[in-house]
Amino acid sequence: SQTIHQWPATLVQPVGSPLSLECTVEGTSNPNLYWYRQAAGRGLQLLFYSVGIGQISSEVPQNLSASRPQDRQFILSSKKLLLSDSGFYLCAWGLAGVGETQYFGPGTRLLVL
Amino acid sequence: GENVEQHPSTLSVQEGDSAVIKCTYSDSASNYFPWYKQELGKGPQLIIDIRSNVGEKKDQRIAVTLNKTAKHFSLHITETQPEDSAVYFCAASKGGGATNKLIFGTGTLLAVQP
Numbered sequence: 175s176q177t178i179h180q181w182p183a184t185l186v187q188p189v190g191s192p193l194s195l196e197c198t199v200e201g202t203s204n205p206n207l208y209w210y211r212q213a214a215g216r217g218l219q220l221l222f223y224s225v226g227i228g229q230i231s232s233e234v235p236q237n238l239s240a241s242r243p244q245d246r247q248f249i250l251s252s253k254k255l256l257l258s259d260s261g262f263y264l265c266a267w268g269l270a271g272v273g274e275t276q277y278f279g280p281g282t283r284l285l286v287l
Numbered sequence: 288g289e290n291v292e293q294h295p296s297t298l299s300v301q302e303g304d305s306a307v308i309k310c311t312y313s314d315s316a317s318n319y320f321p322w323y324k325q326e327l328g329k330g331p332q333l334i335i336d337i338r339s340n341v342g343e344k345k346d347q348r349i350a351v352t353l354n355k356t357a358k359h360f361s362l363h364i365t366e367t368q369p370e371d372s373a374v375y376f377c378a379a380s381k382g383g384g385a386t387n388k389l390i391f392g393t394g395t396l397l398a399v400q401p
Contacts, residue, residue: 216394274319278330
């Protein structure tokens with residue numbers, strides 16, 4: 175069966191510091207991968223998605239970037255965090271080609287102070 | 288682009304009662320409609336989904352109905368239990384790959400009172 179992991183689970187970072195959140199998927203090959211941000215427990219905002227290694231599509235202009243160095247690894251990064259980057263970050267995967275159903279990871283709660 | 292509206296934003300029911308959450312979508316080309324349950328501090332979990340060639344789908348106490356003509360779909364939970372308390376999200380997609388993305392509703396906070 176497939177599983178999705180995210181780490182860290184919780185992160186407190188000062189404004190201006192860098193960020194790296196990691197997501198890995200097990201039990202499937204060539205998945206579609208997604209990064210979402212959720213503010214205040216509601217509203218899932220799609221940030222990035224990827225259909226393959228090195229292929230990243232950005233949905234909204236922002237202070238963040240994403241990379242996919244390996245088939246089942248998706249990384250969310252920032253060079254300098256802003257207060258507004260605080261939130262709950264969710265990674266999700268879906269089957270390549272079909273793609274509608276998405277399965278979410280446990281999330282990373284980021285607090286920027 | 289697609290827009291999904293979800294109502295109500297909060298719903299409080301007594302244990303054992305039924306709960307209904309409704310969503311409407313704008314793009315008639317949408318053909319896939321999942322529902323997710325999110326417990327506090329956790330990622331959303333897929334609980335049921337329906338495709339546009341089906342009008343209703345059931346899984347134990349949970350059912351989803353779809354009205355393509357009116358472009359709305361609903362989640363029905365019967366015999367609610369305290370563990371059903373969570374935020375529920377509906378979503379819509381035109382399918383066909385990652386580029387046809389899931390568009391989410393704004394969520395419904397369901398509270399089941401024991």
